[in-house]
Amino acid sequence: MSSLRHRLLITLLVWIGLMLAALFIIVLQLLPLYENATDKTDIWLILFVSFVVVMILSAIVGSRVIDVAIKPIENATETAMELVKGNYLARASESNAEKTVELSRTINILARNLQEITAIRVMEQERLKTLIENMGSALIMIDKQGAVSLVNKPFLEEFGLTPESVMGKFYKEIQVPSVVEGFIETVFMTETLARVQIEFVSGIKLKNFTVYGAPVIGDHQRWLGIVIVFQEITELKRLEQIRKDFVANVSHELRTPVTSIKGFSETLLDGAYQDTNTLLSFLEIIYTESNRLEMLINDLLELSKVEQNGFRVNAHPTDMEAIIKRAIEMIQSKITEKFIHVKLEIQPVLVLGDPNRLIQVMVNLLINAVTYSSSQTVITIRLLVEDNQAIIQVVDQGIGIEETEIERLFERFYRVDRARSRNSGGTGLGLSIVKHLIEAHHGRVEVDSTVGIGTTFTIYLPLAD
Ligand SMILES: Nc1ncnc2c1ncn2[C@@H]1O[C@H](COP(=O)(O)OP(=O)(O)O)[C@@H](O)[C@H]1O
Ligand SMILES: [Mg+2]
Incomplete structure (x- = not known):
């Protein structure tokens, strides 16, 4: 100038x-x-x-x-x-x-104007970037030459890759499972929308994904490449499996007593009723089995009720000592039958709870303690306050539970020893119901056990006030 x-x-x-x-x-x-x-x-x-x-x-x-x-x-x-x-x-x-x-x-x-336009563009870019990074699904974009032009963090994490090992690389060069590569290839070649469910091993876990592929179309209908999005459905698949298992378990559990009721009554009808001894013992079996059937149906109804979303207990200040004593009374016959001594170590505590539900919890734990203990042993029930919460313990000197079994104990129908536990008369649903009920009280249950020595179930409950 x-x-x-x-x-x-x-x-x-x-x-x-x-x-x-x-x-x-x-x-x-x-x-x-x-x-x-x-x-x-x-x-x-x-x-x-x-x-x-x-x-x-x-x-x-x-x-x-x-x-x-x-x-x-x-x-x-x-x-x-x-x-x-x-x-x-x-x-x-x-x-x-x-x-x-x-x-x-x-x-x-x-x-x-330029400044404003740039600010808007930067903001839009930031928004898009945040969206892509936080969409919770893995995403990869491939340009029309077949080179990777964009990946987000979930993608890199899912496949254990670094940005350098992916960006700008030809899509066949990146280290992804062959099913994934096959799908990318199909979308790239056909340039059409596609959706598949795939499963592959990631680390040590088997994972399930729904994968969506779509062409990226620019101005004037120009084809710019493809975008692939991976939505993880492992958890959904797991829940579906649990539901299937549940239906299978229920059918199985119901069929056993029904088969035996049907079989024994058929034999009686075929003429066995004429022998009074056979008649009596068969009727006895039919009665026990129908009792078991009734128990199972009751537990199933109960479980489906407490598992409902939004299940609430009617909690108010409740004398926990009275609850424990009531529960003992209800199963007194079983206790006496096995000559078990029940020892109480109780301090008066007011918990925030629903008395009927808490009785149900205590009865379930006490029946288990009695069932899985030999006769003439001691069951100790403790009630105390610690760290501003009520602690209830049921300690038995029974058969105990293997460490590896403990985490599955609260699953529906889970039994440590299927045959023996079924003969013990339970339904396999008791602890599931206990867990749901205690969680509905905003409390929790813990198990501590040594095989051959005994088991301790500990319940933590909120105090009234
Ligand atoms: N106090 C205990 N001592 C040993 N094993 C127990 C005890 N309580 C529960 N279990 C084990 O946990 C399993 C699940 O318990 P539960 O849900 O109450 O079902 P069940 O109807 O079989 O009693 C039982 O089958 C048993 O194997
Ligand atoms: Mg039980």
Whole structure:
């Protein structure tokens, strides 16, 4: 820009020089009129000095004038250059006169628009990035040459990859299970929407995914590549399996007593009823089995009730000691039958709970303690307060439970020793019901057991108040 300034200044000075030279020639023409002047050198000197003075003054005034005229243009140009470089915060100064102000103002409006547009674009990019990173599903985008153009963190984590090992690589080069690669290939080749369910081993776990593939279409229907999204459904699959197992278990558990009731009554009808002893013992079996059937149905109904979403207990301040004593009373016959001694170590505690539900919990735990203990052993029931919560313990000296079995104990129908436990008369649902009921009280259950020594069930419950 300064070259423009120099050129203008030089042009101005040349112009003034020419004008002065013309003036000189006129003066020279007039000189003979001063023939009689005494000293001609004086006139030449005066002319030369005034020439120099005029040139200096012109240079100063000229450069000032140029300054005023050029500066805004320079300023506007500089601002435009900054905008080109991407500095949208640059602004031209608007403090100059008239026309040039309009130029600066226009440039500033342009700059402001650019700044706004960029801000919006950055925000949209950030939003999209956040969405892609946090969508919870793995995502990969492949451009039309087959190179990976985008992956999110879940994708890298799922397949144990680093960004460097994926970005820009041909899709066949990246280390993913062959089923995944096969699906990517199909979508890439056919350029159509596709959805499959696949399973593969990730680490040591078998995982299930629903995978969606879609072409990416740009302006004017141009095909830009494909995008693949992996939605994990391992948990859904697990729940589906639990449901299937449950139905299978229920059918099995129901069939056993029904088969035996049917078999014994058929034999009786075929003539066995005539022998009084057979009649009595068969009726006995039929009665026991129908009892078991009834128990099973009751437990199933109970379980389905407490497993309902939003199941609530009717909790209020409840005397836990009274609950324990009531539960013992209810199974007293079983206790007496096995000559078991029940020892109470109780301090009075008011818990926040539903008395009927808590009796149900205690009866379930006590029946287990009695069932899985030999006769003439001791069952200790403790009730105390610790860390601002009520603790109830049922300690038996029974057969105990293997460490490895403990985590599955609360599953529906889970029994440590299927045959023996079924003969013991339980349904395999007791502990599931206990767990749900205690959790509905905002409490928890813990088990501690040593095979051959005994088992301790500990319940933590909130205190009233
Ligand atoms: N106090 C205990 N001592 C030893 N094993 C127990 C005890 N309580 C429960 N179990 C084991 O846990 C399994 C599940 O208990 P539960 O759900 O009450 O079903 P069940 O109807 O078989 O009693 C039982 O079959 C038994 O193997
Ligand atoms: Mg039980």
